[in-house]
Amino acid sequence: MKTQVAIIGAGPAGLMLGHLLRRAGVACVVVERRSREYVEGRIRAGVLERTTTDILDRLEINQRMHGEGLPHDGFYLADGERLIHIDVARLTGKQVMVYGQTELTKDLIAAAPGRDLEIIWEAGDVALHDVESDAPSVTFLRDGVQQRLQARVIAGCDGFHGPSRKAIPGSRRREYERLYPFGWLGILAEVPPCNDELIYANHERGFALASMRSNTRSRYYIxxxxDEPLEAWPDDRLWDELALRLGPEAAARLTRGPSLEKSIAPLRSYVFEPMRHGNLFLAGDAAHIVPPTGAKGLNLAASDVAYLSDALIGWFTRDDEEGLRHYASRALARVWKAERFSWSLTRLMHRFPDEGAFERRMQLAELDYIASSTAAQTAIAENYVGLPL
Incomplete structure (x- = not known):
């Protein structure tokens, strides 16, 4: 098999990249180790920056997003007693869109045949070869038979645990990581949201988040x-804790219901450099992870894809190598700014086990300052809605 771009991973990054390349007439094939049913069933975040929605608009894969998604003008920070509104629309002139990553992924997959975007599902033992050469390739097992996909470029969009990053030699690797001593316990329930916009809450007992997937389905975290065991949190206990941490105003509107899904996710900040090695280019979680506090994971993948698709289209259609030369530096400049925002918001809104009363009062003082400062709110709004490409 031969193509121009071999894309590893059929998550949002790989699928958006594939659609953008095919739209410009660049040949590509997406290789995914999981089944279509597994990929479409993954529960993920759902706050989309303008960068992400603009890509979907450009691809005309936006009908369900605009029909079922929830445009939000802002969000709230809570300190246990009050809600502090960050009016993103007024401060930046932009909105974010609440639309589940699961639904976005389904839309991209459903549109693939119409754009002649080939996706190879359930590809086992994926391995990258000769990435420093002009003829890299990908091997994988399909129906028990080894296949080889030859390409000019490989795009590693296969997430944190995929093989793409591992194909870069240790002598070239630089990894930056911060592991957090807590996780997010999440519950998905078929109940209306307790608020019209997201609430990020800082309580003396710890962080909480009230979010939604639709007007009838809510997602909450604490x-x-x-190392907390999931079985220690039956639904009733979790709803009680959410009501406490979100504060009295949100608690009064909280609707309880049985969990459709419940899980505990670890938090980490991670950046891998370089994002290019030879003719291998990394994008999305293959190169960076952010805490979910700032809603940047999917959106950073989208900005990587915006840079990488422009670079590859320029090279394949105009023989212009400028975009490829600068892809890694451009992407990483935005990655580090998003990492800074996610890290700072995580520090502000969570209780750390090694911190005491002084640090708690500093958090409350910072929230009090934000509540009274247009400048502080503007800085938060600019980062939340997404910095310019």
Missing amino acids: QVPI
């Missing part, structure tokens, strides 16, 4: 120790 901070728990990283």
Whole structure:
């Protein structure tokens, strides 16, 4: 098999990249180790920056997003007693869109045949070869038979645990990581949201988040120790804790219901450099992870894809190598700014086990300052809605 771009991973990054390349007439094939049913069933975040929605608009894969998604003008920070509104629309002139990553992925997959985007599902033992050469390739097992996909370029969009990053030699690797001593216990329930916009809450017992997937389906999280057993949190206990941490105003509107899904996710900040090695280019979680506090994971993948698709289209259609030369530096400049925002918001809104009364009062003082400062709110709004490409 031969193509121009071999894309490893059929998550949002790989699928958006594939659609953008095919739209410009660049040949590509997506290789995914999981089944279509597994990929479409993954529960993920759902706050989309303008960068992400603009890509979907450009691809005309936006009908369900605009029909079922929830445009939000802002969000709230809570300190246990009050809600502090960050009016993103007024401060930046932009909105974010609440639309589940699961639904976005389904839309991209459903549109693939119409754009002649080939996706190879359930590809086992994926391995990258000769990435420093002009003829890299990908091997994988399909129906028990080894296949080889030859390409000019490989795009590693296969997430944190995929093989793409591992194909870069140790002598070239630089890894930056911060592991957090807590996780997010999340519950998905078929109940209306307690608020019209997201609430990020800082309570003396720990962080909480009120979010939604639609007007009838809600997603809530609380901070728990990283080694907390899931069975220690039956639904009733979790709803009680959410009501406490979100504060009295949100608690009065909280609707309880049985969990459709419940899990504990660890938090980490991670950046891998370089994002290019030879003719291998990394994008999305293959190169960086952010805590979910700032809603940047999917959106950073989208900005990587915006840079990488422009670079590859320029090279294949105009023989212009400028974009490829600068892809890694451009992407990483935005990655580090998003990492800074996610890290700072995580520090502000969570309780750390090694911190005491002084640090708690500093958090409350910072929230009090934000509540009274247009400048502080503007800085938060600019980062939340997404910095310019």
